[in-house]
Amino acid sequence: MKNLWQKLVDKYGYPKVFITILLIILLIIAIIQKQSVYGLLKDSLVRIGMNSVLVLAMVPSIVSGTGLNFALSIGIICGLIAGCITIEMNIVGLKGFLTAVLISIPLSVMAGYLYSILLNKVKGDEMTVGTYMGFSVVSLMCIGWLLLPFRNPEMVWAIGGRGLRTTITLANKYDKVLDRLITLPNVDLPIGTFLFFAVCCFFIWLFLRSKTGIAMMAAGSNPRFAQASGINVDKYRTIGTILSMVLGGIGILVYAQSYGFFQLYTGPLMMPFAAISAILIGGATARKASISNVIAGVILFQSLLTISLPVINRMMPEGNLSEVVRIIVSNGVILYALTRVGGNE
Amino acid sequence: MNEMKAMFSKKTLIKLVRSNMVPMLFFVICLGGVVASKLSFLYIVNEIVNRLDRNLFLVLSLIIPVVAGMGLNFALVIGAMAGQIGLIAIKVWNIGGISGLFLAMLISVPFALVFGYATGILLNKTKGKEMITSLILGFFAMGLYQLVFLLFIGTIIPIKNPEIVLPGGVGLKNAIDLSLIQYALDNLLSVNIMGIKIPLASFILIGLLCLFTEFILKTKIGQDFRAVGQDMHVAEVAGIDVDRTRLVAITISTLLAAWGQIIFLQNIGTLQTYSSHEQVGMFAVAAILVGGASVTKATISNAIIGTILFHTLFIVSPNAGKNLFGDPQIGEFFRSFVAYGVIALSLALHAIQKNFDTNIKAESAELK
Numbered sequence: 268m269k270n271l272w273q274k275l276v277d278k279y280g281y282p283k284v285f286i287t288i289l290l291i292i293l294l295i296i297a298i299i300q301k302q303s304v305y306g307l308l309k310d311s312l313v314r315i316g317m318n319s320v321l322v323l324a325m326v327p328s329i330v331s332g333t334g335l336n337f338a339l340s341i342g343i344i345c346g347l348i349a350g351c352i353t354i355e356m357n358i359v360g361l362k363g364f365l366t367a368v369l370i371s372i373p374l375s376v377m378a379g380y381l382y383s384i385l386l387n388k389v390k391g392d393e394m395t396v397g398t399y400m401g402f403s404v405v406s407l408m409c410i411g412w413l414l415l416p417f418r419n420p421e422m423v424w425a426i427g428g429r430g431l432r433t434t435i436t437l438a439n440k441y442d443k444v445l446d447r448l449i450t451l452p453n454v455d456l457p458i459g460t461f462l463f464f465a466v467c468c469f470f471i472w473l474f475l476r477s478k479t480g481i482a483m484m485a486a487g488s489n490p491r492f493a494q495a496s497g498i499n500v501d502k503y504r505t506i507g508t509i510l511s512m513v514l515g516g517i518g519i520l521v522y523a524q525s526y527g528f529f530q531l532y533t534g535p536l537m538m539p540f541a542a543i544s545a546i547l548i549g550g551a552t553a554r555k556a557s558i559s560n561v562i563a564g565v566i567l568f569q570s571l572l573t574i575s576l577p578v579i580n581r582m583m584p585e586g587n588l589s590e591v592v593r594i595i596v597s598n599g600v601i602l603y604a605l606t607r608v609g610g611n612e
Numbered sequence: 613m614n615e616m617k618a619m620f621s622k623k624t625l626i627k628l629v630r631s632n633m634v635p636m637l638f639f640v641i642c643l644g645g646v647v648a649s650k651l652s653f654l655y656i657v658n659e660i661v662n663r664l665d666r667n668l669f670l671v672l673s674l675i676i677p678v679v680a681g682m683g684l685n686f687a688l689v690i691g692a693m694a695g696q697i698g699l700i701a702i703k704v705w706n707i708g709g710i711s712g713l714f715l716a717m718l719i720s721v722p723f724a725l726v727f728g729y730a731t732g733i734l735l736n737k738t739k740g741k742e743m744i745t746s747l748i749l750g751f752f753a754m755g756l757y758q759l760v761f762l763l764f765i766g767t768i769i770p771i772k773n774p775e776i777v778l779p780g781g782v783g784l785k786n787a788i789d790l791s792l793i794q795y796a797l798d799n800l801l802s803v804n805i806m807g808i809k810i811p812l813a814s815f816i817l818i819g820l821l822c823l824f825t826e827f828i829l830k831t832k833i834g835q836d837f838r839a840v841g842q843d844m845h846v847a848e849v850a851g852i853d854v855d856r857t858r859l860v861a862i863t864i865s866t867l868l869a870a871w872g873q874i875i876f877l878q879n880i881g882t883l884q885t886y887s888s889h890e891q892v893g894m895f896a897v898a899a900i901l902v903g904g905a906s907v908t909k910a911t912i913s914n915a916i917i918g919t920i921l922f923h924t925l926f927i928v929s930p931n932a933g934k935n936l937f938g939d940p941q942i943g944e945f946f947r948s949f950v951a952y953g954v955i956a957l958s959l960a961l962h963a964i965q966k967n968f969d970t971n972i973k974a975e976s977a978e979l980k
Binding site for chain 1: 734737738749752755763948952956959963
């Protein structure tokens with residue numbers, strides 16, 4: 268028994284094993300409470316699709332050696348700006364969504380490039396600097412959302428007619444266009460979103476096997492050796508950061524079409540943390556990540572959040588205990604990952 | 613001779629400007645804000661004195677970990693929680709006034725020591741990543757704190773007082789009235805000079821903390837802090853127990869933060885049970901950085917100047933935003949941008965400097 272436990276932990280790492288056990292316990296409680304397990308699993312799948320691309324955005328940044336992208340909020344903001352532009356231009360439906368994705372890419376590339384210049388100068392401290400760069404960009408954009416010249420009355424405050432609203436509804440725009448892209452009779456699952464996620468994963472998988480991708484992984488896993496063998500480490504770190512930001516921008520659009528709203532102002536502030544927790548639960552570290560980590564992580568973390576909410580609320584109607592579980596789990600796994608990285612030396 | 617003297621003074625002037633770039637920049641921004649806000653001078657000065665009284669103790673508690681090379685202690689939040697535990701205890705026992713205040717401080721001591729020690733152990737495992745760890749640790753601790761005060765109160769911890777417990781009997785209310793100790797310290801000895809109310813007792817306590825910080829940095833342990841802060845390896849070789857020294861530094865900081873939070877809340881008068889501590893670390897760090905401190909260097913004067921400048925910005929920015937852009941929200945967003953921005957900037961500058969130094973070291977090693 269002890270042997271088996273040790274084997275499990277060695278193979279999958281503590282976070283994955285613990286979260287899986289927690290999830291199984293919650294599911295058993297849910298069955299005892301006579302909750303609709305089908306409903307819970309369906310909600311979980313919706314949440315998994317919603318967050319999938321955002322978690323995928325961590326992969327390029329980790330494998331290129333810049334660590335967990337705590338400044339993903341910068342990419343998220345690029346996606347949100349692109350989304351607002353399409354609403355301003357009144358492009359709706361799948362066309363609107365795809366236009367938003369297309370507009371977000373150049374914005375994210377630009378932002379990612381500028382951010383990578385900073386990252387290449389702060390090697391070893393990317394996470395600390397990144398966290399606060401993300402925070403400051405989000406708070407600067409709070410002023411931006413107030414001042415940007417958007418005019419569409421559905422987006423700006425009704426009173427005063429200036430400044431975007433804190434939440435912008437996507438109903439009649441592209442609410443659930445991906446989720447409901449492919450519908451099967453009697454099955455209400457976000458198949459389109461999963462398909463989109465699969466396409467994104469495939470491209471990243473392909474990229475990591477291309478010449479550029481392999482050089483990028485080499486630069487990330489052992490910068491000094493890579494530099495000595497003639498690989499321009501800074502260039503590949505730049506590519507990794509840009510790619511991460513682009514996926515962040517696309518990720519928030521996927522998130523928003525499923526959620527039904529754009530959350531502006533301080534909405535993106537803590538979003539990178541959720542994506543980081545998910546990929547860490549999936550077995551990634553600050554130095555190593557793969558697409559299977561993304562898939563496992565987003566499934567475990569999002570099902571945990573979805574299932575814990577009704578189960579814990581039934582057990583403890585007072586207070587907001589499921590939120591507490593979220594805070595403890597998500598920050599706990601990040602702390603665990605930080606102790607694994609060890610010192611700078 | 614004269615020429616040399618002129619050159620010398622010019623050099624020192626340039627040096628003075630360069631080393632005080634950040635506070636000077638913020639002085640200019642504050643000055644602009646004060647003019648744009650159109651607030652009366654007396655009001656602003658009164659507010660500054662009030663906010664110094666509230667915040668300076670917390671800001672000062674950041675100095676020792678910086679000296680010990682652990683960077684800016686974002687886990688100040690955890691100390692603040694210890695302080696709030698003390699306050700909740702005196703509220704339960706209904707002990708008010710100055711004796712209640714000191715009792716709260718006393719009760720917070722064991723909690724702060726344990727929390728500080730635990731923080732230190734974790735930070736010793738993540739050397740070189742102390743700041744991101746302490747930040748995430750702060751978030752993590754907020755989760756545990758909510759767990760204890762939402763779930764354990766009324767179930768495991770028998771507190772029944774309906775004034776602070778939620779109607780269901782489990783969990784503390786969102787806001788707890790602290791009027792039984794409000795201004796207990798501030799009004800103990802307060803003078804009024806030309807319409808400016810000065811809470812002398814609080815400032816005496818803050819002064820004592822300044823003296824204590826100065827004193828401890830001169831003792832043996834203070835020398836150890838500095839040695840560890842300069843180079844952990846050299847300190848290790850010189851026979852200093854690096855891990856223990858770092859533990860002591862972070863524990864002192866946590867304890868001071870607990871007391872700082874108590875002083876802060878006796879001035880505010882209401883405990884927001886689940887949010888009073890949230891921003892403590894960030895605002896204190898931003899304040900000391902505005903005062904010219906860096907990740908590796910922080911002094912008492914940095915703390916004082918920084919608190920004055922940072923909070924002047926807080927006082928004037930809503931009005932300035934309204935007068936300049938017709939929207940007070942812009943001023944409020946601007947000040948949170950300043951808080952985050954100044955932290956980001958100074959962390960980045962520190963990292964760039966560190967990278968630059970290691971590159972030079974590597975190059976000179978290659979040349980050899």
